[in-house]
């Protein structure tokens with residue numbers, strides 16, 4: 001193990017890569033963008049950004065990254081997916097495209113574009129398990145929600161069950177299973193570094209466990 005901070009990759013095929021890189025740097029880890037298998041092989045953890053899950057899915061084929069990524073996830077690599085990243089990490093998607101790939105790293109069913117049509121966004125303050133110093137302001141952009149979570153998936157946040165939340169009331173929007181974290185919203189866009197700090201801690205713990 002090196003004394004240096006772990007290196008967290010950001011999958012850079014499409015989506016809000018820059019914002020995740022900035023958030024990870026602020027969380028104190030080294031970062032690199034990942035487009036090739038050789039780059040994927042070197043990182044200690046990976047962020048899958050928000051963007052468009054069907055496009056990213058297609059680009060995983062183009063860049064020959066699908067199987068290498070599945071393998072690293074199956075091998076326990078920590079990962080964090082926001083929005084489209086959550087969709088890709090899930091093992092089942094509703095309202096997805098038939099040919100859309102699932103990485104199968106989270107035992108959840110997500111519903112794509114669940115909050116509404118293309119232009120819809122939605123904001124809400126959420127209580128988030130593991131982040132105890134005040135609510136997380138969540139920005140949802142054409143976001144999925146988690147329709148169901150199974151096994152040892154831990155629910156970290158849900159939309160408050162109020163009338164104002166409409167059909168989103170009570171929906172699960174952040175989960176963790178082992179070293180895999182996912183949010184339906186975009187902390188990388190709000191300047192709230194706490195979710196990235198949580199992920200950086202997950203990666204540090206995984207790296208020191210490997211070294212033990």
Ligand SMILES: NC(=O)CC[C@H](N)C(=O)O
Pocket residue numbers: 049050051052053054082083084085087112113141142143144
């Ligand atoms: N902001 C986002 O990442 C939107 C996700 C997008 N609706 C998808 O299906 O991939």
